[in-house]
Amino acid sequence: MDKGRASELLITDRKVCLTFVVGEGRKPLGEKLVASDLNFKSLDSTKAALSSDQPALVGVETQPLKEMVRIQNDFSRRRMMLQRNVTNPQKRAKKLRERRGRQRNRVRDALHKLSTRQVKENPSFVFEDLKGIRKNGGEKKRSRRFRTYLNRWPYRLYQSMVEYKSTNRTIYVSPRGTSSERPVCGGRLEHPAWAVSRCVKCGVDYDRDRLASMAILCRALRLCGRPFAVSADASWQSFKDEYLYTPATPESGRAGRTKAANAPNGDVYESTHF
Numbered sequence: 001m002d003k004g005r006a007s008e009l010l011i012t013d014r015k016v017c018l019t020f021v022v023g024e025g026r027k028p029l030g031e032k033l034v035a036s037d038l039n040f041k042s043l044d045s046t047k048a049a050l051s052s053d054q055p056a057l058v059g060v061e062t063q064p065l066k067e068m069v070r071i072q073n074d075f076s077r078r079r080m081m082l083q084r085n086v087t088n089p090q091k092r093a094k095k096l097r098e099r100r101g102r103q104r105n106r107v108r109d110a111l112h113k114l115s116t117r118q119v120k121e122n123p124s125f126v127f128e129d130l131k132g133i134r135k136n137g138g139e140k141k142r143s144r145r146f147r148t149y150l151n152r153w154p155y156r157l158y159q160s161m162v163e164y165k166s167t168n169r170t171i172y173v174s175p176r177g178t179s180s181e182r183p184v185c186g187g188r189l190e191h192p193a194w195a196v197s198r199c200v201k202c203g204v205d206y207d208r209d210r211l212a213s214m215a216i217l218c219r220a221l222r223l224c225g226r227p228f229a230v231s232a233d234a235s236w237q238s239f240k241d242e243y244l245y246t247p248a249t250p251e252s253g254r255a256g257r258t259k260a261a262n263a264p265n266g267d268v269y270e271s272t273h274f
């Protein structure tokens with residue numbers, strides 16, 4: 001599964017050190033990179049073409065994962081009902097196990113469909129490498145991203161499905177700080193609301209997940225030896241507006257990003273255990 005995976009990336013001000021794990025059967029690099037930020041409500045992807053000398057942005061998209069949200073909320077609800085209604089602890093544990101098994105199968109099915117759809121254009125996919133993330137501790141203890149790592153098996157599963165379905169290479173980059181990295185102008189980012197990445201230097205509010213996918217792309221391009229200077233790039237100018245934070249409205253076509261679905265302590269994150 002992990003053939004030819006970049007295992008470690010160290011970036012300092014002046015140099016980039018990269019360790020590769022090279023195995024047999026290495027797949028070629030696609031003509032296009034699709035860098036995805038996965039969270040349980042949406043899949044945010046920044047796409048870049050590698051065909052010319054200079055990498056160029058060719059798209060950014062948000063795919064709402066309504067089915068995944070539904071599966072999780074169903075499970076939370078049923079688990080609560082079991083806890084309330086089944087008093088015998090052994091019986092309850094057994095029922096919970098069964099429920100969890102069914103939950104996992106539903107998640108697996110949903111991820112199969114999603115990955116098959118995503119792989120159709122067959123670019124090289126870029127993901128955050130979630131293997132290095134420790135389960136407990138770490139600087140970002142209370143952040144949304146940290147919470148998602150508590151239940152990272154669906155992400156890992158999705159990544160491995162994409163990796164094996166794609167005929168092109170899948171690239172993994174270090175996951176640390178992709179939501180506080182400053183891919184555009186280098187200004188420090190703040191998060192006045194969970195979905196917002198505000199550039200302290202320019203005062204611009206970016207969509208956090210989309211900007212994170214841009215940061216993931218930038219890391220991958222550095223890995224490939226094709227560094228990308230975002231703010232100086234012409235393709236960035238034409239896509240810039242797509243990265244701006246817009247409070248969701250029902251008509252915005254980004255219905256998966258409503259306030260309720262995005263609430264940091266909502267159903268989705270705190271009460272779901274796979």
Ligand SMILES: [Zn+2]
Binds near residue numbers: 185186199200201204
């Ligand atoms: Zn800025």
